[in-house]
Amino acid sequence: MNNHTRLFIKQTIPGLAKETYEVCLLLFKLTIPVLIAVKILEELGAIPYISRALEPLMQLVGLPDTMGLVWTTTLLTNIYGGMLIFFQLAPQENLTVAQVTVLSSMLLIAHSLPIEVRIAQKAGVRFAAALLIRLISALVLGALLHHSYSWGGWLQQPVELLWTAPVTDTSLTAWVITQLQGLAMIVVIVTALLSLLRFLRWVHIERLMIWLLRPVLRLLGIGQQAASLTIIGITLGLSFGGGLLIREAQSGHISPKDCFSALCLLSLCHSIIEDTLLVLTMGADLSGILWARLAFSLVFVAVMTRLLNYTSDKFQYRFLMHKVTSDQSTSTRGQSSAN
Template identity: 30%
Template sequence: MTGMLNRGLQQGLKTTLTLGKVIFPITLIVTILQFTPVLPWIINLLTPAMGLIGLPGEAAVPLVLGNTLNLYAGIAAIISFDFTVKEVFIMAMMLSFSHNLFVESAVATKVGVNWWLIVGVRVGLAITSAFVINLVWNGGSELAQYGFVASSEVVLNGWVEIALHGMQTALLAILQLALIVIPLMMIIQIMREKGLLTAMSNMLAPFMKLLGMDKNTSMTMVAGLTVGLAFGAGLMIQAVKEDGVSKKDMYLALIFLVSCHAVVEDTLVFIPLGIPVWPLLVIRLTTAIVLTMVIASIWNSKERKKRKETSHEHSYNTL
C-alpha cells in the first residue's frame, strides 16, 4: 500500500508541476490585467453585442470576468448589478459552457487537443445557448433575488501591490490544484493497481460506445465530469501516456467535457443567484451527449470513407 501511495504521490506532484506551468502565468497575467485599461476596453467593446442575446450592457462585466478568470469572479460580478431572472439564467448558461477560458483551454492542449477547437466549441455553445434561451423563454422578467454570496473588492495601490496580488492569486490557484490533484492521483494509483479502473472502464463501456469512444476513455470522462477540466487534466495526461487513449477518443472526450464538466460544482455554484439550476445541468449534459455523438458519427464516416478509398487504391495497384 505504501508503495502505491508513493507512486501516486510522485504522479500527483509531476502532474501539478505540469499544470502549474500553465496555470501560474495565465492567472498572474489575467489578474494583473484587471487593474489595467485592458479588461474595461474589452467590456466596452462587447457591450453593444449584449443586446443581441437579450442582455443589458452590464452583462459584459460578469461574462468577461467569468471567461478570463473563473465562475466565482463572474458570479461576484453578477451580484454587483440588478438583473432579471432570465438575464441571470442566460449568463449562468453561458458561463457554464464557457468560463476560465484561458487556463482550462490551455490545460486541454496538454493532452494534444487543439486550443482553438476547445475555445471555439465553448464560446460557440455559450452564444448559441444564449440566443436560444432568449428566443424561447418569455418568462423570468422579475428581478433575481440573490442569496448570500461572498464578494469583496480588492483595493491596491501601485504596481508592486498589484504584482504581488497577482502572484498570490496564481500561487493559491496552484495550491488549490495540488490539494485536489495529488490526493486524486494517489487514489487513482491505488484503484489502477487494484484493478478497479479496469472494472470501472468495463462498466462504462456501453456509454463510451454510445459516444463513439473506446472504454479506456472512461477515467478521463469520470475525472472531467467530477473535478473539471483543469483538475481532471492530470488524469487525461496520464491516460494518454498509460492507457493508450487514441487521438480521436481524446478529441471526443474533450468535446464532451468542454460542454459538460465539473457537473456538481459548476451547477450548485449558481444556486445563490436565485435561478433554477437543474435546467443548467440538463441542458449541458444533453448538449454534450448530442454534440459528441454527432461529431463521432462524422469522424467515423470520414474514416470509413478513407479506408475504403485506400482499399480501392490498393486493389487497383495489385491488378
C-alpha cells in the same frame, strides 16, 4: 459522542479546513489582481468602451452590456472571479432569473480558458479547435436559452441576489470594504460547497453518477478506455479528468479520436456538481445550468463523433487533433539530437 464519531470529526475538519484554505488562496491570487484591474478600468472610464465592444454578443443572448465584463473576467480567470464582478455590477441591472441562468450557463461552458484550453491541447486537441468549441458553444447555448425563456415567458421574475455590494459610498475606502466583504462571502460559499461535496462522496452519490453515465458515454462514441476518465472529469473537473487523459494519451492507451471526443465533452460539461452548485448562488435556475447544459453537451458530442467518421485523417490531424507524445520521450529525442 462515540469514538467513531470523534475520529470522523478529527479527520474531516482539518482536511476540510486545509482544502478550503488552498482553494481560497489560489482563488484570491487570481481574483484580487482582476478586482484591482477592474477598479483601475472603472476609474479611467474604460468599462463603457469594453461594454460597447461586447454589446453585439450580449444582445445575442439577451443580456445587458455590463455582463460582458463578467464573462470576460470568467474567461480569463475562473467562475469565482466572474462571480465577484457579477455581484458588483448586478444590483444596478435589475436582472431576471432567465438572464442570470443564460449568463451562468455561458460561464459554466467557457471559463478559465488560459488553463483549461492548454490542458485540452496537451491531451491532443488543437488549440484553436479547443478555444472555438468553448466560445461558440457558450454563445449558442446562451442564445437558445434566451429565446426559449422569452418564447415561453419562463423565469421572467426578478432575480434575488444572495449578496449585493453597497453602492451609496463611492470612496476608495468603501470600495476596499466592499471587496473584502465579497471575498469573505466567497470563503463562506467555498466552505459550504466543499462540505457538501464531502457529504455526497460519503453517501456514494458520485458512485451512482458513474454507474448512470457509463452507458451514455458508450452511446456518444467514447471508447471504454476513456469512459472512466471522462466520468471523473464530468464529476470532479476538467483539470483532474483532463490531467488523467493527458497521461493516458501520452502512454498510447487511448486513441486520439477518443481523447478528442472525451475532451469535447469535458470542455462543455465538467465539474457538474461543484460548478452547478456555485452558480446557483447567483440565482440561476437548474433548467438551464444543469439540464439544458447537459443535453446540449451530449447532443453536441454525439453529432460531432459521428461527423468525424466522414472526415479524413488528414483533416482531423490538421484542424482538430494532434498526436500526443510524452515529455520524457520528447526530452530523450532532444538529447539525442543534441548529441
